[in-house]
Amino acid sequence: MERLKKMGLKRAFFVLSSGCVVISLCLLLLLFVCCEKVQDNYPSGGIEFRADGTNVLLQQPTKEQQRILRMIDGFQLFACILLPAGGIGAAGLLFYRIKLKAPISVLKMGTERILNRDLDFSIPDISEDELGQICRGFEIMRAELLQANQELWEQAEDRKRLNAAFSHDLRNPVAVLKGTVKLIQQGKGDQRTFDRLASYTLRIENYVEAMSSIQRMEQLPVRAVECTYSMLETELADTVKFLAPALESTVTVEPRGSTRLDYGIFLNAAENLISNGARFAVKKLSVLLKEKDGRVVLTVMDDGIGFPLQMLREGPKPFGKMNEDAEHFGMGLYSTHVLCLKHGGTLKLENPAGGGAAAAASFRII
Known part of the structure; x- marks a missing residue:
């Protein structure tokens, strides 16, 4: 039985049909032998010619015996048709029960649950x-659908959080603008009033630009190109020198050769992480690039105060600032999170045991 389950459909059907036909033919032969023995118990009639030249008239069967003999002949003829056909039918039934019933039932169940939006x-x-291969393909499809649904749900939740954070952070600038406009309308405006008006107007403009940049990132296509690790090392070193010139910095690239990823997305995420690390580092900043499990992993570590516990638990949030610096909207880590998801990777934040903070962005090699 187990061997049949491991066979292909064609081979399994051939084995089952051949076996059932052979069994039916053996049963047919056994039936003929039995019928012949039964017929031997009845007189057949006719004339027997003996060796001495005499003829003997054999006993004639009675009408009842003739009827029985005719029934036996008819039964044999019927068995010649019934048994082979029954063997083929039995082969089909066994083939269904052994090879088709379980996968069809599983696929039917899976289809019904997917139609009911249950993944x-x-x-x-x-x-x-x-059919086993089809079931495995169906499982891959289900998993992909589940992942796609989860990503869509996460994107919808992120969009809700983004809109809520945007509305919350705009509340104070709008209130200040309304108060400033009221002072101007009352003729109490001075140069400080107009400076405040210009400052908060620019702040709102920057908020709107930050929102637009996130939306553009979500719609950004991923275009993979061949990148050498030496080129990435040079870009990372130049970015560190530009964004963290006063820090003790190291750039380490472990793999050699080349890889395939979206060059622009990678550099954008790298700039965000290095810029964020440089803002909170005290003296040291280190950048590490390596390959792991089919992904390129970029880790930026600093010796600053570390990430807040809430950010470690919930991940980066839009406009999630670690201080009240009005010039930064706390979008760097969230933007990197979006870029990593676009590239089939993740962003992981942690506070190492030795102190400081570490942000690891992974990008799936395409």
Whole structure:
């Protein structure tokens, strides 16, 4: 039985049909032998020619015996049709029960649950034949759909948080602007009033630009190109020198050769992480680039105060600032999070045991 389950559909059907036909033919032969023995118990009639030249008239069967003999002949003829056909039918039934019933049932169940928008299940590994391959493909499709739904849900939640954070952070500048306009309308405006008006107007403009940049990132296509690690090392070193000139910095690139990723997305994320690390570092900043599990992983570490516990638990949030610096909207880490997701990776934040902060952005090699 187990061997049949491991066979392909064509081979399994051939084995089952051949076996059932052979069994039916053996039963047919046995039936003929039995019928012949039964017929031997009845007189057949006719004339027997003996060796001495005499003829003997054999006993004639009665009408009842003739009827029985005719029934036996008819039964044999009927068995010649019924048994081979029954063997083929039995082969089909066994083929269905052994090879088709389980995968069809599983696929039917999976289809119904997907139609009901329920993806929280798994398709078991039924067999190694063609239907087993279809079941495995169905499971891959289900997993991809589940992941896509989760990503869509996360994007929707991120968009809600983004809008809520945007509305919350705009409340104070708008209130200040309303108060400033009221002072101007009352003729109490001075140069400080106009400076405040210009400052908060620029701040709102920067907020809007930050929102637009996030929306552009979500719609950004991923275009993979061949990148050498030496080129990436040079870009990272130049970025560190530009964004953290006063810090003790190191740039380490472990792999050699080349890889395939979106060069622009990678550099954008790298600039965000290095800029964020440079803002909070005290003396040291280190950058490490390596390959792991089919991904390029960029880790930026600093010796600053570390990430807040809430950010470590919930991840970066839009406009999630670590201080009240009005010039920074706290979008760097969130933007990097969006870019990593676009590139099939993740952003992980942690506070190492030795102090400081570490942000690791991974990008799937395409």
